[in-house]
Amino acid sequence: MDNTLMIGLSRQMALRQAMDVVANNIANANTAGFKVESLLIDNETAPTAQQDDGPTNLQFVEAWGMGRDFRQGELNVTGRPLDVGIEGQGFFAVTVNGAEQYTRDGRFRLDQTGQLTAHDGAPVLDAASRAPIMLNPSAQATTITDNGTVMQDGVAMGTIGVFEVANLAGLSKQGNGRYVQTDNSDGRNEPQAALSPVMHQGFVEASNVQPIIEMTDMMTIMRSYQSVSKFIEQAEDISRRAVERLGQV
Amino acid sequence: MRSLMTAATGMQAQQLNVEVISNNLANMNTTGFKRQRAEFQDLLYQNVQQMGTASSDAGTIVPTGIQVGLGVQTASIYRITEQGSLTNTGNPFDLAINGDGYFRIQMPNGSDAFTRAGSFAVSPQGEIVTADGYTVAPGIVIPQGARSVAINEQGQVQALLDGQTNPQTVGQLELSTFNNEAGLEAIGNNLFLESAASGSAATGTPSSPGYGYVMQGFVEASNVNAVTEITSLIQAQRAYEMNARVITASDEMMSATSNLR
Numbered sequence: 001m002d003n004t005l006m007i008g009l010s011r012q013m014a015l016r017q018a019m020d021v022v023a024n025n026i027a028n029a030n031t032a033g034f035k036v037e038s039l040l041i042d043n044e045t046a047p048t049a050q051q052d053d054g055p056t057n058l059q060f061v062e063a064w065g066m067g068r069d070f071r072q073g074e075l076n077v078t079g080r081p082l083d084v085g086i087e088g089q090g091f092f093a094v095t096v097n098g099a100e101q102y103t104r105d106g107r108f109r110l111d112q113t114g115q116l117t118a119h120d121g122a123p124v125l126d127a128a129s130r131a132p133i134m135l136n137p138s139a140q141a142t143t144i145t146d147n148g149t150v151m152q153d154g155v156a157m158g159t160i161g162v163f164e165v166a167n168l169a170g171l172s173k174q175g176n177g178r179y180v181q182t183d184n185s186d187g188r189n190e191p192q193a194a195l196s197p198v199m200h201q202g203f204v205e206a207s208n209v210q211p212i213i214e215m216t217d218m219m220t221i222m223r224s225y226q227s228v229s230k231f232i233e234q235a236e237d238i239s240r241r242a243v244e245r246l247g248q249v
Numbered sequence: 250m251r252s253l254m255t256a257a258t259g260m261q262a263q264q265l266n267v268e269v270i271s272n273n274l275a276n277m278n279t280t281g282f283k284r285q286r287a288e289f290q291d292l293l294y295q296n297v298q299q300m301g302t303a304s305s306d307a308g309t310i311v312p313t314g315i316q317v318g319l320g321v322q323t324a325s326i327y328r329i330t331e332q333g334s335l336t337n338t339g340n341p342f343d344l345a346i347n348g349d350g351y352f353r354i355q356m357p358n359g360s361d362a363f364t365r366a367g368s369f370a371v372s373p374q375g376e377i378v379t380a381d382g383y384t385v386a387p388g389i390v391i392p393q394g395a396r397s398v399a400i401n402e403q404g405q406v407q408a409l410l411d412g413q414t415n416p417q418t419v420g421q422l423e424l425s426t427f428n429n430e431a432g433l434e435a436i437g438n439n440l441f442l443e444s445a446a447s448g449s450a451a452t453g454t455p456s457s458p459g460y461g462y463v464m465q466g467f468v469e470a471s472n473v474n475a476v477t478e479i480t481s482l483i484q485a486q487r488a489y490e491m492n493a494r495v496i497t498a499s500d501e502m503m504s505a506t507s508n509l510r
Binding site: 012015016017019020021022023024026027028029030031032034037039040063064065066067078079080105107109110111112113114119120137138139140169170172173174175176177182211214215218219221222225226229232233236 | 250251252253255256258259262263266286288289290291292293294297298300313314315316317318319320321322324325327329331348349426427428429431432445446447448451458459460484485487488491492494495498499501502505506508509510
C-alpha cells in the first residue's frame with residue numbers, strides 16, 4: 001500500500017517541477033529572444049520497490065530532461081536601427097569576461113566608446129574576426145543588411161555574426177537571455193559562423209511562448225495534481241478501512 | 250513551490266512595463282520627449298540535473314539536464330532617441346533640432362545639462378533662456394530694441410535692430426552630441442546630464458557633419474506612438490493576468506496537498 005503513496009508522490013513531485021517550468025515560460029512571455037521549455041517526464045523503473053504480491057515492477061515518475069523549443073519567435077517591428085532579429089537558426093555572440101556567450105536577443109546599442117554592445121555592455125562579435133565591432137556614433141545613417149553587414153554612410157564597419165551551434169542540447173542557460181556551450185571539451189561543437197544568415201534591421205524577435213498552450217498545460221498540470229491527491233486520499237482510505245475491519249474480527 | 254515566486258517576478262515585470270508605458274503616454278505631448286522601452290530577460294536558472302554529467306560507468310553523459318528557470322527580470326529601461334516629428338509654432342524662439350544633437354543648458358549650480366526641447370524665451374536681460382530661465386549656452390544676448398530675430402539652420406542668431414536695414418549677427422548656437430545618447434541621465438524637466446555611459450559631449454555647430462540642423466519656429470514633438478503604446482499596454486495587461494492565474498493554480502495545487510485527510 002505504501003507504494004501507492006510513493007508513486008503518487010513521485011508524480012506530484014514531477015508535476016510541481018513541470019509547473020515551475022510553465023510559470024517560467026509565462027513569466028517570460030514578453031522577453032525578447034526567449035525560447036519556450038518543457039519538462040520531459042518519463043517512467044523510472046525502481047527495482048527496490050517490488051510489490052510482494054504482484055509480479056510486475058513498479059514504475060515511478062521522474063523528470064529526465066528539459067526540452068527546449070528553438071523554433072522562430074515572431075519578428076516584431078520596432079523601427080530602431082540597432083534592433084536586429086535573426087530569421088532562422090543561429091545565435092548572436094557576445095563576450096563576457098573573455099568567454100563567448102550566445103543569445104537571440106538582438107536589441108543592441110552603442111557604449112560610450114562607440115562599440116556595438118548588448119544591454120549590459122557585453123560587446124557583440126563580428127562574424128569573421130570574432131572581435132568587437134566599432135561603429136561611428138556620429139554617422140548619419142546606420143544600415144544593417146540582411147547578412148549582418150553594418151553600413152555607415154556607405155562604409156562597411158563590420159558584420160554582426162550569427163553562429164550556429166551543432167548540439168543545441170549542450171547549451172546551458174545563464175539567465176540574461178544568454179547561453180554557453182558546455183558540450184565542447186574536444187572543440188567539436190565549437191559554434192561556427194553561419195554561411196548565409198538572414199537578419200532584419202528594426203525588428204526584435206519576440207519570445208516564442210504561446211500563451212494558450214502554456215495556460216492549457218497549466219490547467220492540465222493542476223488537475224492532474226489534484227487527481228493524484230484524490231487517489232492518495234483513496235489509498236489511505238482503503239488502508240484505514242482495512243485496519244477497521246481487521247479490528248472487528 | 251518555485252512557480253509562485255516565478256509568477257511573482259512575472260507580475261512585477263509586467264507592472265514595471267505598464268509603468269513605463271503610462272509614463273510614455275503621459276508625456277505624449279511633451280516637447281522633445283523620447284519614449285522608453287522596458288527590456289526584459291530571463292532570471293537565473295537552477296540546475297536540478299547538470300547537463301553533461303556522467304550518467305553511467307560506461308561514460309554516457311546526461312544529454313539535456315534539467316535547468317529550471319526562476320522567472321524574469323528587467324534588463325534595462327532603454328530610451329529610444331529617434332527623431333520626433335516637428336511641429337510648426339511660428340514662435341521665433343522655438344527651436345527644433347532636426348538630426349543629432351542637444352542644446353547645452355547652463356544650470357544655476359554651474360553644471361551643464363542637455364535638452365532637445367527647444368521652446369526657449371528671452372530673459373529680462375535679453376538672454377535666450379529655457380522655460381525655467383536657465384541660460385542656453387553659449388549665452389546669446391538679443392540687443393534691446395530688436396525688431397525681429399532670425400536663426401538659420403547653421404544656428405547663427407541674427408537680430409534686425411530698429412533703424413537698420415541689415416540684420417546683425419549676435420551669436421552662434423552650438424549643439425552637443427554623445428557616443429551613446431541612450432546613456433544620458435534624465436533629471437526631469439526635459440533635461441539630461443552627461444554620464445559615464447553616455448561618454449563626454451562633443452560640441453559643434455549645427456549643420457556640420459554629425460550634427461543636426463536648427464529649425465526656427467518649430468518644436469520637436471515627442472516620439473511616442475499612441476498605437477504601439479496601447480498595443481504594448483494590452484500585451485502587458487494580459488501577461489500580468491496570466492501570471493496571476495499561475496499563482497492561483499499553484500495555490501490550488503498546494504491546497505490539494507494541505508487538504509489531504
